[in-house]
Amino acid sequence: MKVTKEKIENCQAFLSIEMEPEEVEESLEKSYHRLVKKNSVPGFRKGKAPRDVLERHIGKESLFEDTINNLIPEAYKKALQEQNIEAFTQPEIEVTQADPLIFKATVPLPPTINLGDYQNIQVEPETIEVTEDDINTAIEQLQHQHATWEPVERPIAFSDLAVINVESNIEDVPFINQKDAQYRVMQELPLPVPGFAEQLVGMNRDEEKEFKIKLPADYAKSELAEKEPVFKVLVKEIKQEKLPELNDEFAQTVNPEFNTIDVLKEKISAELNLRAIDKAKATFEEKTIDAAVNTTEMEFPPILVEMEIDQLINQQLRRWQMDGSQIEQYLNIINKTEQELRQELHPLATKRVTQSLMLGKIAEGENIKVDETEIDTEINDAVERTNEDKEKLKDYLNAPQARNSIRQSLLTQKTIQKLVDIASGKNTTAEIIETEDKNE
Secondary structure, eight states: OEEEEEEEETTEEEEEEEOOHHHHHHHHHHHHHHHHTTOOOTTSOTTOSOHHHHHHHHOHHHHHHHHHHHHHHHHHHHHHHHHTOOOSSOOEEEEEEETTEEEEEEEEOOOEEEOOSGGGOOOOOOOOOOOHHHHHHHHHHHHHHTOEEEEOSSOOOTTOEEEEEEEEEETTEEOOOEEEEEEEOOTTOOSSSTTHHHHHTTOOTTOEEEEEOOOOTTOSSGGGTTOOOEEEEEEEEEEEEEOOOSSHHHHHHHOTTOOSHHHHHHHHHHHHHHHHHHHHHHHHHHHHHHHHHHTOEEEOOTHHHHHHHHHHHHHHHHHTTOOGGGHHHHHHHHTOOHHHHHHHHHHHHHHHHHHHHHHHHHHHHTTOOOOHHHHHHHHHHHHHHOSSOHHHHHHHHTSHHHHHHHHHHHHHHHHHHHHHHHHTTOSOHHHHHHHHHHHO
């Protein structure tokens, strides 16, 4: 085996590995003995067919594929040892030549992280303020939630609820067809197609209207983009929203424990304050992490960003109750190619990788730890909060992989809190000196 280190770039080592013919032949022989036991060859007992007969039966390519699948991992491992390279994660392998067998390995190397003066970062906290307008807006939203709809005898206006029959087609192919559909007529509403709501404004009960709407170039179903469906709409009923009066009765409708409208306003104010505090806390943490990142110099292999993009896509799929096998269906829904989606997620993935690596380095330098008792407490709290099978959840969370995930989450939280204490001036001079002494 001949190993050539072509270059080191972007925290990656690029290796070219050429296998000796004898090594390939030895691996081919092993593959033959492995595959001949698994394949039934006509005219021979299982495991007894000669190699050339087996090659004709399963194809020479299948034998070679099995060979490289078993030969390359071992050869790669030896190449790392020979070149004294520490791989950070799995490599990218590309077979560039079959005879002699040559493959190239792009090896991700451990990131290099040089922390800056993060112990002196300062961040201004956001001002927490809940105004009377905020409270009134929240109350108005509650009014809409408890509103009733009353029939009216007048033309449709924006914000009305129209009961309609819809027939439509595109080039004589049925498009959207529905009877007794309840449709909220909102300005610039993109559903069912942009411009549909505007066509209904001014129509009366029992009125029928036919119109065309050209679909936008970025329409979700790309095959229909810029086509022009023909709609026929019959208005069967028009309803307008009636908001409840702001009185004690309304307060009790929202929550029987709220005796008066003043109590409702107090509860809303308290809830808005809690939300504002949580938002300000999250914003402060994000600004603090960004400030620490700005003091840090680092280099890491690009594969980490690609792996993070994979995680983000999987999260999106789970929100749609899909799995990895349904990626094509998901891409059709969002009207993007996989390359477009990955490019869109690249900045966020890069930010997350950068923050994660920096926080890990700080946790190491500050000797921040998470003990088993803390993990147990986190699991017990999660079990207590659930309404599902508590024992089943407890067993799941106590599995090694889940415990490691909880450990990492708690470690990240502790490290962020350390940075928040520094940024808000809670990190004392004595603590800083002690930390510096430990790092020397």
